[in-house]
Amino acid sequence: MIQCVGVIGCGPMGAGIAQVAAAAGSDVILLDTVPEAAQRARDEIARRLASLERKGKLPAGASQSALSRLQIASDLPELAGCDIVIEAIVEQLDAKLALFSRLEGIVAETAILATNTSSLSVAAIAGACMIRGRICGMHFFNPVPVMRLVEIVRAPDTSDDTIAKVRQLADRFGKSSVTVGDTPGFLVNLQGRAYILEALAIANEQVADAATIDRIMHHGGGFPLGPFALMDLTGIDINLAASTYIYAGYNHDPRLRTTPMHQLMASAGRLGRKTGRGFHDYGDAAAPEQPAPSPDAPFALSARIVEPDERWQPVATGVALSGGDQFNLVAPVGEDCATICARLGLDPKMTVALDLTAADRRHLTVMSAIGGGSAAERVAQWLRSHGFAVEVVQDSPGFVLQRILAMIANLGCELAQTGIANPHEIDMAMKLAQNYPLGPIEIAQRLGVSKTFQIMEALHQATGSDRYRPSLWLRRRALLGLSAYAPPS
Incomplete structure (x- = not known):
C-alpha cells in the first residue's frame, strides 16, 4: 500500500496534489527548488483545509491532522523513503528527464515515479530511467482539490502493477x-479539440459569429459555456499551443486542424479574459449583451412541411401552421439547404431549413440557401412568436449544433477505436473534466448512431475533406444497427 507520497513542484498543481494526499491520510513530503515556494504552498494548504473544516466539509480536527502529515523537504534525498513521487514541475522535457534520472538513484526500486504532465509523452520522460515499468502519468486537473478526474497514463513499458496501485x-x-x-x-x-476546433471552422466559413455559435451550444446543446467563451476562459494562447501540439503529434490529421483565426487572435494579444478581450469583450470594454429579438404576437404561416416525420412533432403541435405553399420547411440531417433544394427540386428563395436537434428544449436554428435570407428571417419571426428561441445562420451542412455534436461523437468513437480509453471512460472523463452535458459516446447514442454517421457522411461528401471522415467505430455500428457502446467482439 502506498503511504508516503512525495510531491515535487509547489505551484498550483503540486500544492493541490499535496493537499488531497494529506487530507486522504497519506504522509506527504513537499519539495520545490525554491524553499520559499514550498512554505507558501504549505501555508496555502493550511488555509484551505481550515476553511473546509469551518464549512463542515471536513471533520473537526481534520485540518490539523492533515498538516501534521505534511513535511517540507530541502533536497531530493529526503524523498528516499517515498512509496510514490509525483512530479509537477515546469512542462519542459529536459527538466523532467533530469529529475527522473536523479530520482531513480534515490528512491527504492519498488517506488513509483509519476508525472503530472498534461502534454509531454510519458514514454519520453521515462527514457531517462532504467526501471521503466514503475513510471506512469498521473494527470490531475486544476484546481486539484475540486476536480474529480485523474488520467492515469500508461506508457508502453508501464507495468500492470503500477497502474493498479496508482488507481x-x-x-x-x-x-x-x-x-x-x-x-x-x-x-x-x-477529445476537447472537437468542440472548439469545429466551432472555429464554422466561424471561419462565416456561417455564424462567435456569439451566435456560443448561444446555440449553450442553450441548444446544454454546454455550460459555448466554445468561444470556453477558449476565452482557458486562454487563447494556451488553447492554441495545445491544439498545435496535438495536431503535430497526430501527424496533421485534418480532424484536429485549427484555423488561421486561432493564430490571429493569439498574435493580436486577444487572449480572452486575462487580457480583457478575446472572442468576447470583458470588463469595461464589454458591450452589454444584446437581448433576444422581441417575439411578435403569434401568427400563422402559410407553409408546408416537406418530408414530414416524427421529428417535427414539437414544432408542428406548438405553432399555427396554415396549409399553403408560401414557404417550404425542411429539416435536413447533415445536408445544407442548397443540397436539399437541389435534391428535392425546391425553390431556394422559398425554402427554409430548420435544425430540430434541440426542439425539445424549445431551441431551433434556421438557415436558407442563397437568395432565401428574407424567408429565413420570416420563419424565425414566426417560430419566435410561438415561444421558440431561434438563431439564424448562413447555409451550412449540419447547421451548427448537428455539426459540432457529430464531430464530438465521431472523435470519441475514434478514441474508442484506437484504444485510448473505453467508451464509458471517455464519457466519464469529459463529463467530469469538461462538464459536458453528455459524454461523446452518449452524444452518438442520443443523436442516434445512424444519424450521427449520416451527418458525418454528408459533411464528408459536401466538403470533400477528410476532416469529416467517419470513424470506423461509428461506421460499423451504424451499418449494423448497433449501440455506440457495442464492444468490438
Missing part, C-alpha cells in the same frame, strides 16, 4: 480515474 491511490484521494494511452493530449485534451 487505488487515486481512489483514496477521492478521485475518479481513467486509464488512458500515452498519446498527444491523452484523453481529455485530445
Whole structure:
C-alpha cells in the first residue's frame, strides 16, 4: 500500500496534489527548488483545509491532522523513503528527464515515479530511467482539490502493477480515474479539440459569429459555456499551443486542424479574459449583451412541411401552421439547404431549413440557401412568436449544433477505436473534466448512431475533406444497427 507520497513542484498543481494526499491520510513530503515556494504552498494548504473544516466539509480536527502529515523537504534525498513521487514541475522535457534520472538513484526500486504532465509523452520522460515499468502519468486537473478526474497514463513499458496501485491511490484521494494511452493530449485534451476546433471552422466559413455559435451550444446543446467563451476562459494562447501540439503529434490529421483565426487572435494579444478581450469583450470594454429579438404576437404561416416525420412533432403541435405553399420547411440531417433544394427540386428563395436537434428544449436554428435570407428571417419571426428561441445562420451542412455534436461523437468513437480509453471512460472523463452535458459516446447514442454517421457522411461528401471522415467505430455500428457502446467482439 502506498503511504508516503512525495510531491515535487509547489505551484498550483503540486500544492493541490499535496493537499488531497494529506487530507486522504497519506504522509506527504513537499519539495520545490525554491524553499520559499514550498512554505507558501504549505501555508496555502493550511488555509484551505481550515476553511473546509469551518464549512463542515471536513471533520473537526481534520485540518490539523492533515498538516501534521505534511513535511517540507530541502533536497531530493529526503524523498528516499517515498512509496510514490509525483512530479509537477515546469512542462519542459529536459527538466523532467533530469529529475527522473536523479530520482531513480534515490528512491527504492519498488517506488513509483509519476508525472503530472498534461502534454509531454510519458514514454519520453521515462527514457531517462532504467526501471521503466514503475513510471506512469498521473494527470490531475486544476484546481486539484475540486476536480474529480485523474488520467492515469500508461506508457508502453508501464507495468500492470503500477497502474493498479496508482488507481487505488487515486481512489483514496477521492478521485475518479481513467486509464488512458500515452498519446498527444491523452484523453481529455485530445477529445476537447472537437468542440472548439469545429466551432472555429464554422466561424471561419462565416456561417455564424462567435456569439451566435456560443448561444446555440449553450442553450441548444446544454454546454455550460459555448466554445468561444470556453477558449476565452482557458486562454487563447494556451488553447492554441495545445491544439498545435496535438495536431503535430497526430501527424496533421485534418480532424484536429485549427484555423488561421486561432493564430490571429493569439498574435493580436486577444487572449480572452486575462487580457480583457478575446472572442468576447470583458470588463469595461464589454458591450452589454444584446437581448433576444422581441417575439411578435403569434401568427400563422402559410407553409408546408416537406418530408414530414416524427421529428417535427414539437414544432408542428406548438405553432399555427396554415396549409399553403408560401414557404417550404425542411429539416435536413447533415445536408445544407442548397443540397436539399437541389435534391428535392425546391425553390431556394422559398425554402427554409430548420435544425430540430434541440426542439425539445424549445431551441431551433434556421438557415436558407442563397437568395432565401428574407424567408429565413420570416420563419424565425414566426417560430419566435410561438415561444421558440431561434438563431439564424448562413447555409451550412449540419447547421451548427448537428455539426459540432457529430464531430464530438465521431472523435470519441475514434478514441474508442484506437484504444485510448473505453467508451464509458471517455464519457466519464469529459463529463467530469469538461462538464459536458453528455459524454461523446452518449452524444452518438442520443443523436442516434445512424444519424450521427449520416451527418458525418454528408459533411464528408459536401466538403470533400477528410476532416469529416467517419470513424470506423461509428461506421460499423451504424451499418449494423448497433449501440455506440457495442464492444468490438
